[in-house]
Amino acid sequence: MLEQLPLYQQAILTLAAMVLFTSFALLAQSRVVSIIHIFAWQGLLVAVTTALVAYDSGKHDLYLSAIMTIALKALFIPWLLHRLVKRLGIDREEHGAEHPATVLMIGAGLVIFCYYVAQPIEQLSASVTRNTIAISMAVVLLGMLMLVSRSKAVAQVVGFMSLENGLFFAAVAATHGMPMAVELGVAFDVLVAAVIFGVFFFHIRDSIESLDVDQLNRLSEQDE
Amino acid sequence: MNDWLLALIELILFVALAPLFSAWVKRVKCWLQNRRAPALLQPYRDLRRLFAKQVLLSHNASPVFRATPYIIAGATLLAAAVVPFISVNLPTAAIADVIVLAGFFALARFFLALAGMDVGTAFGGMGSSREMTISALAEPAMLMAVFTLAMVAHSTNLSTVIDQLLAQGLVLRPSLLFALLSLVLVGIAETGRIPIDNPATHLELTMIHEAMILEYSGRHLALIEWAAQLKLLIYGVLIVNIFFPWGIATSGSPGALAIASGVVFVKLLVLGVLLAVGETVLAKMRLFRVPAFLVLALTLALIGLLSHIILEVG
C-alpha cells in the first residue's frame, strides 16, 4: 500500500525509519564520539522532516522550528558535548552497555510494543500518522532504554536528548507542529537543559573523579 | 412492731448462744479425742476475763488498730441480724440480702487484715496475706453457692429464700446438694477451722487468723473472739436453716417460736457434732494445698449453679 501514498508521505516514512535506525545505532554504539555524531545525524533527520512537513502543509512557522532544530540538535548540542568530552578527556572512552545484545533485543521488542499500543489510533486518521506516532513513541522509549542501560553520564545525556528528538518528531510528523509559543518555550528549555548538563559534568567529575553515575549512590537507603 | 422486737430478741439470742456453740464443738472434739473437756460455759468466762483485762497496745499501733475490733464485731453483729434464726418473717432480713451479708464479712475481714499489718511485725503481714488469699477464693465460692439458692428461690433475701424452699416442700435438687457442699467447705475456710486453720495453735507456719490478732489483748481480743464465735454460728445457722428449713417458725405465735427454737437447737447440736468429727478425722493442710481445697469449693458451687440453670430451669 506504500505505493498509493503521495511521494512526500513516502519520504516521511523513510525518514521515520531512518530516525528509528539512528536510535538503534545509539543503543548499539559504545564510543563516545561516535555516539555524539549519531545523535547529530538524528537531529538533522528530525529537522529535515520538519522542513518537509512545513513545505507540504504550507505552515511557514515550521521552517523556523526546523532551523531551530538544526541549530540546536544537529549543531550546538553535539558541538557542546564534543567540546566537553574533549575537555574532560574522555573522548576515547567506551561508554557501552553491559549487555548490548540483550539491550538491542529489548529495543526490538519495544518497537513492536509501540506498534501494538498505537494500533487503536488507526481508525481515526491516515495510517501514516499512526505509524509515525508508533515510530516516535518507539524513539522515546528507546531513548529511555538507553538512559537505563548506560552508566556513563554523557551517554545518558545523549539518550535524554534523543528521547526529546522522538518528541519533536511526533510533534512534527503527527500534528504538523505545535503552536509557536510552545515551540519556542520547548526550544528554550532544551537549550538551558543542555547548558546545565554541561555544568553538571564538571560537578560530577569533581565529586567522584569520573562520570560513572553508578558511583553516585551515597544517598541509598538500603541497610548497609 | 413486735416483728422488730422479735428480731431484736433473736439477735440477742444469736449473740448469746455463739460462745456456747463453739464450746459444744470443742467438747465433742474432746470426747472424740479422749480428753477432758472444759465446761460449756468456759468461753463466757474467758470473755468476761478479757473484758476486764487491761489493754496493752504496741507503740506502733494506729487508730485503725484500735477501731478494728469494734468494726469487726459490729459487722458480724449486723450479719447475724439479717440471718433468720428462729422465725422466717424477719423484718431485718429485708435491709440486707445475702450479698450484703457477704459484704459484711468482707468488711470485717478487710479491717482484720489491716490490723494485722498495722503493728509492723512479720507475723501480722503473714496472717493478713494468707487470710486475704484464702478469702479471695472463698468469697466467690460462697457467692456462687448463694446465687444457686437465689436462683432456686428467685430471691436473694434470706427469709424469702427460706419461705420459698418451705413452700416448695421436699424437692431433691442436685443444685442445692452441690451448693450445700461448697457452702460447708467455704464455711470451714472462712471460720478458720481444721483443715484450713487451727484456732488452737500459735505455730507460725500454720497460723492464719491467730497471726493477725497476735497483738490484741483485753477487750479488743474479747470482741474479736466473740465475733469469731458469732461468725461460726452464723454459718451454722445459714446451713441448717436454708438447706434444712423444716421446723423454722413461719408465724409469730409463741408456740411456733418455741418449737422452732427447739428444732434449731437440735439441728445446731447435730451440726456441731459433725463439725467436730470432721475436725478430728481430718489433718491440717499445708498452706499451699488450701487453694486446691477452695477451688474445689468454687467448682462445686459453679456446678451447682450450672446444674440448676441447665437441668432445673425450663
Next chain:
Amino acid sequence: MTALYLTLLIPLLASILLGVFGNHRGAAAFNMLATLAGFATSVWLALIVLQQGPLGGEAGQFHIDSFNVYLIALTALVGATTSFFSTPYMAQEEANGRLGPGRLRLYHASYQGFLFTMQLALTTNNLGVLWVAMEGATLATVLLVSLYRTPESVEAAWKYFIVCGVGIALALFGTVLLYFAAAHVIPDAEHALLWSVLAEHSAQLQPVVMAIAFVFLLVGYGTKVGLVPMHTWLPDAHSEGPTPMSAVLSGLLLNVALYALVRVKILTDGALAAGGMHSPQLAGNLMMGFGLLSFTVAGLFLHRQRDIKRLFSYSSIEHMGLMTFAFGLGGPLATFGGLLHMTVHSLTKSAIFIAVGHASHIARTQSIEGIRGLIQTQPAVGWGLLIGTAAIAGFPPFGVFTSEFLLLSATMKSHPWLTVPLLTGLGVAFAGLFRHLHPMVYGERPEGQVAVSANMWPVVLHMVLVLWLGLAIPTFLADWFNQAAVLITGKGLL
C-alpha cells in the same frame, strides 16, 4: 488583567535583577520585597476574581477560575513567608561559610525564577505553556539542589534533573498526543492546546488517544508530584538543597504538578465519559491506585529515616498520595477534601520545613540522632516543630484533620473496603513521624547546644491559618472549593 500580569512580571523581573545584582548586600531584602509585592498583587487578583468571577475569557492565553485563583494566592503567600525565613537562614549559612556571595546571587535569582514558573504554570491557559513552565521549574531549582556543591548535593541534583527531565519529557509526549487528538475537533490549531477550549470540546476528543495521552501525562507530571515509584528524586532533592528550597518544593511545586494532573484529568474524563473501549473511570482509577500506593509506601519509608529533611519529604509524598487518591476518587466530597488538603498541606509542610531549618542550625546537623532536646534549647522552634507535626499528622483542630475527615467519609461512602488501607496507612505514618520526633523535641538539652537567631513568625502565621481552616472554612474559600469541585466533578456540595 493588570493584576495578573503584575503577578507574573514581578518575579520575572526580580529574578533577572537579582541575577545581575544579586551579590549586593540588599539582595535578600529585595527578595523579600519582591515576594511581598507578588503576594499583594495576587491578593488583588483574587479580589478581582471574587468580584467578577473567572478571568481570561474564552480563548485567552491566561485563564483564572476558582480552581487556580486560590492556588495563586497560596503560592505567593508561601513564597513570601519562606523568603522571610530564608533571609536569616541564608545569612547564617553564609556565616557558617557554606556559601559565598556568588552562590547567594544564584540562590536569589533561582528563587524568584522558580516563583515565576509556578505562577506561570498556574495562570496559563495553554497546556503547552504549562509544560514549559513545569520544565522551567525543574531547571530553576536544579542548581539550588546542588547549591552546596557537596558530593551528596551534586548527586541529588543530577538524579533530580535526569528523573524529572525524563518524566517531564514523557509529559510533553502526552501533550503532543493531546494536541493530536484536539487537532481533529478544533479547527483553529492555535487554540487546540487552550485548556478552556479543550474543556468545552472534551466530549468529542478521541477516547483512545486521550487514554494513551493521559498515561504519559500521569507518569510525567506524576514524577513531579512524587508518586511512587517515580518519587525517587524527591527525598534526595529535599534533603540536600537549602531548607527554604525544600519548603517551597514541598509547599508549591508538588501542588502545581498535581494541579496540572487534575487539569488533564478533567479533559480525559470528559473524553472517556462517552465510553468506548475504556471505562469512564480509567483516569480516576489510575490516580487512586497511584495515590494509595504512594501513600502506603511513603508511610512505611518514614520509619527508617535518619535525616530529618528526608523524613518530612517522605511525609510530603504520603500527603500528595492522599490528595491524588482524593482527586481520583472523584465526587464532590472527596474533591473538596482534596482541594482543602492541598491548601493546608502546603501551609503546614512549609511551616514544618522552616522549623526544621532552624532545628538543624541549632543542632548543626540534619541527622535525627544529632538533634536532641529542642524544647529545652529553644522552645519556639521545638514547639513549632511539635505542633506542626501534630497538625500534619491529622490532629484537630488543625485543617489537615478536616480534609482527611472529608476524604475518609467520602471513601466510606463509595469504596468502604478502601478505608482499611487508608486507616492502616495513617496509623503507620503517624507512628513513623512521632517515633523520630519524640527524641528530637523532648529530653535534656545536649552539652553546648545554644539557641540561634530564628524567625518563627512565618510558622506562627501558617499554623494560625491552618487552625482557622480547621475550625471554620471562610465562605469565599468554601465557595471557590465548591465551584472547583463543580468544575472537576460536575457536581457541587453546597
Next chain:
Amino acid sequence: MSTSLLLSAVLLLPLLSGVAAFATDRQPSLMRWLVFPLLGLAGLTAVGLGGHVLLHNTIETFIYAPGLPWLHWHFRLDPLAGFFLVLIGIVTSAVSLFGPGYVREFEHGKQPLSVLGFFTGLFVTGMLMVVVAADAFSFMVAWELMSLSSYFLVVYQHQNPANRRAGFLYLLMAEVGALSILLSFGVLAGFGDGFSFEAMRAAPLNLTWASIAFALGVLGFGMKAGLVPLHVWLPEAHPVAPSHISALMSGVMLKVAVYGFIRLSFDLIGDVHWAWGVALLIIASITALFGVLYALMQHDLKRLLAYHSVENIGIIFMGLGLSMIFYGTGYPLLGTLGLVAALYHTLNHALFKSLLFLGAGAVLQRSHERDLERMGGLLKRMPWTGLFFLIGCISISALPPFNGFVSEWLTFQTALQVPNLESGVLRAVIPIAAATLALTGALAAACFVKVYGIAFLGKARTRRVRRSSEADRGMVLAQALLAVLCLLFGIFPTAAVNAMNHVTRTLTGETLSTATANGWLWLTPVSADTASYSAPLVFVGVLLALLAWALMYYVMRPTGRVQTERGDTWDCGFGPLSPRMQYTSTSFTMPIRRIFAPVWRIHEELERESQPGLPLEPKQIRYQVHAEDVTWKWFYAPIMQLLHATTRRVSRIQTGNLRHYLAYSFVTLLLLLWLIT
C-alpha cells in the same frame, strides 16, 4: 439563666483558664489565684448545668458557627450528657481544689507552668465538649482535643524517658482508636444522610453493618477505656502524668470513653443485638480479672491504681454487656437494670479513683515516693490523707455501706435475673461472668489491704517517708469532698437511681421505676421480695452495732480504773524489730502469685552477697519480682516485628542508583500502556 449561656460558659471557662495559664510564667502565684479557680468554676458550672438537664430531663440542641460550611457544630444537651457533665464537673472541681497545692513543686521545675495549665484547661474543655457534641465532626474534634492535650500532659516532665515512652505509646493508640471511631461513625453516616447525630439515629442499618459499626466502636472506645488487650497505654501513661492529671485521666477521661460507647451503641445504633452483649460480656470479664491480677503484682502505687482502672472499666462494661443481652432478648426492664448498674459504677469509679489518685499525689508530693516497698506508717504522718485514702480503698473494694458496693450489688442483681432467659447458652455464660466478678471483687479487696497496709500502716521503711508530713489544706479538702461523696452515694442510692432513670428513659424509653418503688429507704431492683437493700438502714445499723458493743464493754467493764498501756510489739524474744522485717508488697502477694502463676510473665531476680568464708550466711539478699504484661508478647510484639520487616523490605526500593530509578519510571510507563490497550 438560659442553658445556652451556661453551655457556653461550661465550654469557655476551662479554655479561659488554659489561656490564663500563659501569664503564670511571669507570675506563678496566678496559678493559685486565677487558673485553678477558673477551672473550679468551670467544674461547678458543669455540675449545675448537668444537674439541671438531668433532673429536669430537658433535651435541647444548639448550633454553633464553627465547623464545615454545610455542617456546623451541633451541641445537644440531654440527660445522658447531663449525667456525664455532672461527673466531669465534680472531679474537675476537686482537682482544682487539689491543684494549687500540688503544682507548687513544679514552680521551680524544668518545665514552665504555663504548659501544664494551658493543656489542663484544653483537656477539660475537650472532655466537656465530647459529652455535648451532637455531630460526628465536632465529636471527633473534641475527642482528639482531649487525646492530644492529655498527651502533652503525659509528656509534661519529658526529661525522664519513661514519660516520653508512655506519651508516644499513648498518642499512637489514641490515634488508632480515634480513627476506628471515625470509621464507625462513617458507617452510620454512610447509611443515614450526613454526620449529624440525628441523621445517624435515623440511619437504617442491616445487622451486618450495624455489627461492623459496633465492633469498630468497641475497638475505638475500648482503646481509650482500656479494654484488654488494648489497655497497655494505661498503666504506662497514668503513673507518669502529674497526679491531679492522673486523677482526671483515670477518673474522667475513661468515663468519657464509656460515654462515647453508650452514645454509640444505645443511642446512635439504637436496637442492640444480644450477641454483641455476649461478646462484650466476655471481653469485659477478662478485662476485669486481668486488671485486678496485674494490679496485685504492682508496687508502684500509681501504676497499681491504673491497673485497677482497667479492672473497673471491665466491671462497667460487664454491666453494659448484660444490659445489651437483656435488651436484645426482649427484657427491657432488666436491660435498664444493667444499664443503671453500669452508669452507677461509672459514677462511683470516677469518685473513688480520683480520690485515690489525689491521695497518691499527696503522698508522692510529701514523701517523693511512688514505690510501695519504700513507704509505711504514713497514716501517722498524714492522718487526713490516710483517712480519706482508707475511705477510697473501702469504696473501691466494694464494701458496704460505701458506693462501690451498691453498683457491684446492682450488677450482681442483673446477673441473677438470668433464669428468665430462654437460651441455655446465655444462661450458662452469664453466671460464669458473675463468678468472675465475685473473684475480681475479692481480689481487689486483697489488693487494697496490701496497698493500705503497706503504705499507711506499719513502720516507715525509708527516711524520706519518715520525714513526710500532712499535705496542705486545699489538697486535703479536695480529698474530703470526694470521700464524702463516696459515702453519700453509698448511703442514698435511691436518689441516684432516680436521676439515672431520666438517662435511661431518653436512651431506651425504659425506666427502672421498680427500683425505688418502696420509697427512698429501699432499693429494690426488680421487686421487693426478689432483692432489697436499704443502705441508710445498714449505715444506721453499723452505728447501732458499734454502740451496742460499746455498751457491752460498759456493762462488763471491770471495777476500778484500767487504762490502756503502751508497749513494744512482740518480737519473739529476738532483739528489736526493724521496719525491714515487715511484710513487703511482694511478699504479701506471694501466695496469690503462686496460685495464678500462668497469668503473668514473672521475672524474678535474686542477688545474694555471701560473706567471705560463710557461704551459708549471706550478708545481703535482694529479691525483685517484675510481672510483665503478657499482651506485649502475644499481641504487640508480633505487630512491631511485622512492621519492622515490612519497612526494611520497602526501603530496598531506594537503591541510590539512578538507572534503577529510571527503570522504575520506564517499567511503570510500559505497564500502564499495556494496561490500557
